[in-house]
Amino acid sequence: MTPAPEDAEHVDTEALSGYLHSPSGSPRGVVALTHGAGGNCTAKILQLMCARFAAHGFVALRYDLPFRRRRPKGPPQPSRAGEDREGVAAVAAATRKYSDGPLILGGVSYGGRQVTMLAAEQPGIADGLLLMSYPLHPPGKPDKPRTEHLPALTAPSVFVHGDRDPFGTLDELQHALALVPAPTTLVPVEGAAHDLGRAKADPSEIAVRAVLAFADGETR
Known part of the structure; x- marks a missing residue:
């Protein structure tokens, strides 16, 4: 079930604007996710x-x-x-106050790419990354990979990717992840293109469990 925006608290400050989903008990950590080039924070996959x-x-x-x-x-x-x-850096700083647990940064497509570039520039800004539909290269241009910063990533990362994504095949992405020195997990989404919100099956449970694995120290 996709939660409606009213199921989360709207926040709008100088540092961030979006929707905050709170757990029922004491938080075990914080995750902050952003959207792609054509969307906003109401994207279905983010919800x-x-x-x-x-x-x-x-x-x-x-x-x-x-x-x-x-x-x-x-x-x-x-x-x-x-x-x-x-x-992204401002959001990371603003959300650390919510929990002493791990901070996971991530995003969809363009947003995820900016998160990885920031994490490469500022190691330690996040304890883990969640990248959805990472735009490995422009559609039809595999000779122009966006991988130059990947060897600088030090945070464990989960990549959620459709097997029909024109921005990179699963094989291409798997080869790119070999450049990352930190632990990585690839979560393939069968039958999905670039918009994971249109996938036949909801990939969020598998993706979240993969993130929890390293957040709980299982890959450290």
Whole structure:
């Protein structure tokens, strides 16, 4: 079941704008997830993931990147991608207050890529990463991989990826993950293209359990 926005608390501060899903008891950690180039924090896959994390005891935030806060529609400007990474960093700092447990950062497509680039620039900013539909290369252009920063990732990472994603095949992504020195887990989503919210099966349970495995120290 996809939770409606009213099932979560709307938050809008200088550092972040989005929806906060709270667990029923003391939080075991925090997860902050953001959207892709064409969406916002109401994306179905973000709602599914955050509801699932909250059910497993995490404070879960789905939030808008700075480019989306500036305007409700349209793609991000490549020349201002650094501002989006600054926005992710601000969210990371703002959400640490919710729990002394692990902080998981992640996102969909463009948002996930910015998270990995920030994590490569600032090792230790997160205790783990959750990347959904990582845009490994532009569609039809496997000769232009977006992998140059992957060898600098030090946080355990879970990649959730459709087997029909035009931004990278599962085999291509598996080869790319070999560049990451930290533990990685690939969660394939059968029959899914780039929009995991349209997948025939909800991938959130498997993905969240994979994150919990390293968050609980099983891969350390």
